[in-house]
Amino acid sequence: MIKLRPQPLRGRPTVSVVVPCYNYGRFLPDCVSGVLGQEEVEVDVVIVDDASPDGSSVVARRLAAADQRVRLIAHETNRGHIATYNEGLAVAEGEFVVLLSADDLLSPGSLARSVALLQAHPEVGMVYGFSPTFADRPPTPRTTARSWSIWPGLEWIEQMCRRMSNPVSTPEVVMRGSLMREFVGYDKRLPHAADLLLWLRAATRGPIGRINGADQAFYRKHGANMHVEMFAGVYTDIAERRRTFDILFDEDSACFPDGHQLREVALRSLAREALVTMCQAEKLGQVGDEPHDKLVALAAEMCPPERDPRLWRAYERTQTRSRSGRGPVVPRTVGRAMADLGGRIRWRRWRRTGLMSAVGSL
Template identity: 55%
Template structure:
């Protein structure tokens, strides 16, 4: 178990204790503190002194998150490995459930489940597995390419250590989507498993991470995701059937999402910052998938922008658009929670 930490010392005890309390498995924890100025290293040392299963690596100079991840992953030698940020948590029984699938299916190199979000106190976790879903790696890659989304959050992932060794860690060329690139590469090496109907981890939402606003950084996120697809298809997709078609499908899906978000920003009544973000998203869509320039979503965006410029507002009242958007989001969320693969944004 690798716990990278930067300025999250006040979260470390809960994070580490949640790992040490995992039943049915032997665990050890490696905390890698990336020269935190908040005293995180001292907290880590206290945890190591209290339990011999905890080790600490302290950086004297800040190395950044990718280097920190990779140093930790290279230093662990168990059969399975989990990377857990110091501000996140695993649920009771998470490791036993994941290892049960991996031990039953040696063809699977990576297993994930469902991650719940929280701010202060995590909600009660579902701990009874309803079923397993197993995908051959190529099938999982195809599903992800057609959706364009990353259906896997980092906290709930468990990898075989020999798979991680073959992957070689996180790619520094993809600082904003390194985990996504990792999942694609893992699927190129073996099957992907999913635990259904159970909560495997908690992701903490707070003011210091990048998910505090619904669309903040959307252009960076989407460009990073597209970049991960491009690196994967350039270097790792030699054995993937129909790789060329899937590469095009991935670019189309990311472009659609960029245009859909741009339209949503105008439907909600855009601020000047929203308008600037929408323009960047449209430019990104047309850059990565040029036919997007003549798509119905692009035309819709043009109409919305024109009406806003004329002071007319959207054709559909904003309260109706907001309601419809909530319904679509809920349906898509339930589908993702059930299937583990996000929906493609459809052209209207």
């Protein structure tokens, strides 16, 4: 990875922003206004309403009538999010393309900052940045890019395989239109992880760029706090990411001279995450309805004990202690504090570098 000093944008490049919408009519005006207010680029907006029952299409028609840069595709029946994404992307004509959910927001100057990197480095296919989360009102954005990071594509994929955390939220991504059209959008086989596959495939075609120091978009979080969400849907999430990497290494094998070895790294990282997450949940008393046996079986399938004895011995020690009724080594209140601290450290590293650390230890 190299870091570079940002360069100014040249001319007024075109950017198409696709806004999929389902029951987010109340958020549409702010979302679209933030796009149309982007400076130094020529933008057009494609709203795709997936038969929202909340009247989103009425709001979208009003926005399209008020500005010729906005157009609407309205579904008569619900087709699901992947089909909605891809229909909008199929008609995006800009040199650069963004997929922005109707409940998220771009920060001021976001598109100009990203496109400047893509202009200066035509070998880069995709740029991302940092997207703060918000609930009601977004925080005051940082709007000055401190530096650019550029990873060779295979190096970025290797980082994903080792860390096994998707560092990209989605609203901050700007991709070359030619690359998006090559991929024909998002893969419908992966309803929960199609975005991750798209980022990985972009990295098979060329370097990945990141804007450092500025907030590129705002990702809206709905409802639940971090402790409630932390261990929810772990099995589905890990199984879906496993399928993502299987598809990548099976169908893009020509891009990987050491694909077998890299696949093993990815599977081990996923297995480790499964075991670590389950042990953390037990330590904090937050196992809930998560299918423990299924998760452990999935981990064993991806990384059998004989392949990584140390990992499995550490897991067994934790389980033996739990089964004997001795509970966690430290009190749960201390465990929660340690988990919170670890989460903050990971968050700060992600904000600074664009990469997340792997999950904690057993």
